[in-house]
Amino acid sequence: MTLLFATDFDNPRDWVPALKAEMPELEVRVWPELGNPADIRYALTWNPRPGLLASLPNLRAIFSLGAGVDGILADPTLPPAIPLVRMVDxxxxxxxxxxxxxxxxxxxxxxxxxxxxxxxxxxxxxxxxxxxxxxxxxxxxxxxxxxxxxxxxxxxxxxxxxxxxxxxxxxxxxxxxxxxxxxxxxxxxxxxxxxxxxxxxxxxxxxxxxxxxxxxxxxxxxxxxxxxxxxxxxxxxxxxxxxxxxxxxxxxxxxxxxxxxxxxxxxxxTPHVASLTHARTAAKSVAANIRRAEAGEPLDNLVDRKRGY
Missing domain, CATH: 3.40.50.720 (NAD(P)-binding Rossmann-like Domain)
Known part of the structure; x- marks a missing residue:
C-alpha cells in the first residue's frame, strides 16, 4: 500500500514520519521519486504538476493538503472517476x-x-x-x-x-x-x-x-x-x-x-499563512480515510467536483 506525497510547498520531513506513525504499513514516496507508478494507490498533494495524477494507473483516492481543491481541479488531465478529498482538520x-x-x-x-x-x-x-x-x-x-x-x-x-x-x-x-x-x-x-x-x-x-x-x-x-x-x-x-x-x-x-x-x-x-495544515494532526484524518478506502467504505469530506468544493 503506497502513497505519493507530491507538493512543492509542504515539507515531507514533517509528513512522512507523521503518516508512518499513523499507518506503519503505509509506504510513502516523495515526488519526484515515483518508483513504479502502478504501486501508488493514494496521492497527498497540493497544486500537483499537470498530468502527474493521470500517470498513476491504480490511484484510488486523491487527498488535498489544504482545505481548498482549486489547484487540483485546475489540472485538465485530472482523472474524473477518482475520489477527491478536501482536508478537514x-x-x-x-x-x-x-x-x-x-x-x-x-x-x-x-x-x-x-x-x-x-x-x-x-x-x-x-x-x-x-x-x-x-x-x-x-x-x-x-x-x-x-x-x-x-x-x-x-x-x-x-x-x-x-x-x-x-x-x-x-x-x-x-x-x-x-x-x-x-x-x-x-x-x-x-x-x-x-x-x-x-x-x-x-x-x-x-x-x-x-x-x-x-x-x-x-x-x-x-x-x-x-x-x-x-x-x-x-x-x-x-x-x-x-x-x-x-x-x-x-x-x-x-x-x-x-x-x-x-x-x-x-x-x-501575509504570505498565505492564515490556515496551515499541521502534519502531526492532519495525518490522522488521511490515515483514517485510507483505511476506509481499503475497507470499501465511503470516504469522508469528498469534494463535489461540479460545485468545486
Missing part, C-alpha cells in the same frame, strides 16, 4: 479562526493608527466603537467560515454570514443566494472572504461589490487570490470607500517583490 480551523479574529480586532481596535501615533510619540485616544456596534460579514459558511463567524459572535460583534445555500449558525444572521447578497454587503463594515474558489466566486471581490459596502469598510481575504480583482482594490482605497484590507492570498504566489500591495500602508500582507 482542527488545526486548519483553529488557524483560520486565529487569523480572522486577529485581523478583525486589529482594524476594529485601530492598531495601525495607534502604531502611527506611537512613532510620533503622540498620546491621543481615538473614538472607539463597541464590538456589538461593529457589523462583520463572513462570506462563505463552510467549515472554516462557520467557525470564524461563531468566534466573532462570541466576542459580541454583530455578525452576518452569506453562502450559496442557506445555513444556520447560532448568533449569526445568515443569508444566501443572489437575493441576500446586496443586503449582506450593505451592512458589512468588515467583510471576510472565506468562499471556495469556483467559476461563480472568482473575482467576487471587485469594484462593483466594493461599492456596495459601507463607506470606510475593511476587506479581509483569507480564501483564494482568485477571489480578488487586484486592479480594483487600490482605486477603492485611494478614493476612500475602502479604509483598508488584509490579504493572505494572491493571484500569483509568492507575491512579486515589486507588487504595489507591499508598499501600501492600508494593506496588510
Amino acid at each position: 482542527d488545526s486548519l480551523t483553529e488557524g483560520m479562526v486565529e487569523y480572522v479574529v486577529w485581523q478583525v480586532l486589529a482594524w476594529h481596535r485601530q492598531h495601525e493608527p495607534y502604531r502611527a501615533q506611537q512613532r510620533k510619540a503622540l498620546w491621543r485616544p481615538l473614538p472607539q466603537k463597541l464590538a456589538r456596534e461593529r457589523r462583520v460579514g463572513v462570506m462563505g459558511l463552510g467549515e472554516l467560515g462557520q467557525a470564524c463567524a461563531r468566534a466573532l459572535a462570541a466576542l459580541d460583534f454583530d455578525v452576518a454570514g452569506w453562502s450559496r445555500t442557506r445555513k444556520s449558525v447560532d448568533g449569526v444572521d445568515c443569508g444566501a443566494g443572489p437575493k441576500g447578497f446586496d443586503r449582506f454587503l450593505a451592512r458589512s463594515e468588515i467583510l471576510v472572504c472565506l468562499l471556495p474558489l469556483t467559476d461563480d466566486t472568482r473575482g467576487i471581490l471587485n469594484a462593483a461589490n466594493f461599492a456596495r459596502l459601507p463607506a470606510g469598510a475593511f476587506v479581509i481575504n483569507a480564501a483564494r487570490g482568485g477571489h480578488l480583482v487586484e486592479a480594483d482594490l487600490l482605486p477603492a482605497l485611494r478614493d476612500g470607500h475602502l479604509a483598508g484590507a488584509a490579504l493572505d492570498v494572491f493571484a500569483d504566489e509568492p507575491l512579486a517583490r515589486d507588487h504595489p500591495f507591499w508598499q501600501d500602508p492600508r494593506i496588510a500582507v
